[in-house]
Amino acid sequence: MVGRSMPDPEEFDEFVRSCGHRLYRAACLLAGGDRESAEDLVAEALARVYLAWPRVRAGDAFGYARRVLVNLHIDWWRRTGRRHETVTDRIPDGPDRTDVGVDAARRDSVVRALGGLTRRERAVVVLRYYLDLSEQDIAAELNISVGTVKSTGARALRKLRVSPDLADSAPAVLMVSGTSGQRGGKP
Numbered sequence: 161m162v163g164r165s166m167p168d169p170e171e172f173d174e175f176v177r178s179c180g181h182r183l184y185r186a187a188c189l190l191a192g193g194d195r196e197s198a199e200d201l202v203a204e205a206l207a208r209v210y211l212a213w214p215r216v217r218a219g220d221a222f223g224y225a226r227r228v229l230v231n232l233h234i235d236w237w238r239r240t241g242r243r244h245e246t247v248t249d250r251i252p253d254g255p256d257r258t259d260v261g262v263d264a265a266r267r268d269s270v271v272r273a274l275g276g277l278t279r280r281e282r283a284v285v286v287l288r289y290y291l292d293l294s295e296q297d298i299a300a301e302l303n304i305s306v307g308t309v310k311s312t313g314a315r316a317l318r319k320l321r322v323s324p325d326l327a328d329s330a331p332a333v334l335m336v337s338g339t340s341g342q343r344g345g346k347p
Contacts, residue, residue, distance in 0.1 A: 172213050176206060179222045183229055189286040190233045192275035201236075205229040226291065230301050233283060272325035281316035284309055 183205065187198035205228045209216060216224045274282050283302060287293045288309075295313075299306045320326060 168213075171217065172210055175209075175217070175221055179225065180206070182222070183225055186226065186286060186291060187229055187233075188271065189274055189290055190230070190279075190283060192277075192282060193271035197236075201229055201232055204232050208232075227301055230283060230287065233279070234302060236279075269325050273320055273323040276323055276325065277316050277319055280304075281312055281319070284312045285316045285320070288313060 180202070183202050184198060187201040187205075188195060191197035191201060205225055208228050209221070209225045212224070274285065277285065280302070284298055287298045287301060288295070293301070295306050295309045298309045302309070304312075
């Protein structure tokens with residue numbers, strides 16, 4: 161390629177080491193806990209960031225990578241027939257239900273609850289509450305109006321409030337943490 165500088169592999173590797181785990185966690189949430197889809201999202205996002213690295217590295221590289229990740233996620237849910245299923249003789253791994261602590265129980269419950277949202281609702285919730293973006297920033301990232309961000313977020317939160325995944329996790333979380341489940345001193 162004439163006139164185009166090649167990315168510095170060591171510099172890009174350092175970026176991946178420092179930000180890759182945050183991108184993966186965001187991708188897991190966007191993909192509703194589907195780790196294979198999350199890995200695919202991150203791999204594609206990092207490949208695109210690598211190609212743009214000479215111009216990206218001077219700015220907010222994580223912000224750019226995050227936008228690429230979200231845009232890829234949006235492209236995937238906009239495509240019809242995106243779901244690829246592979247027939248196999250192996251039973252897929254299920255979530256590990258062993259008692260590994262309150263945080264693991266909460267994380268599992270949240271990921272399952274997010275899986276019950278539409279892809280747009282999930283994207284709004286992850287961008288707002290996980291990546292801490294403003295409604296205006298979310299609207300710009302998803303190419304929708306601020307009003308759509310607000311209504312989608314409100315609809316998603318209503319669904320999460322009544323999600324059986326979150327409701328069912330409360331007793332397990334309380335049992336693991338050793339609290340009685342009483343609120344405000346009332347039995």
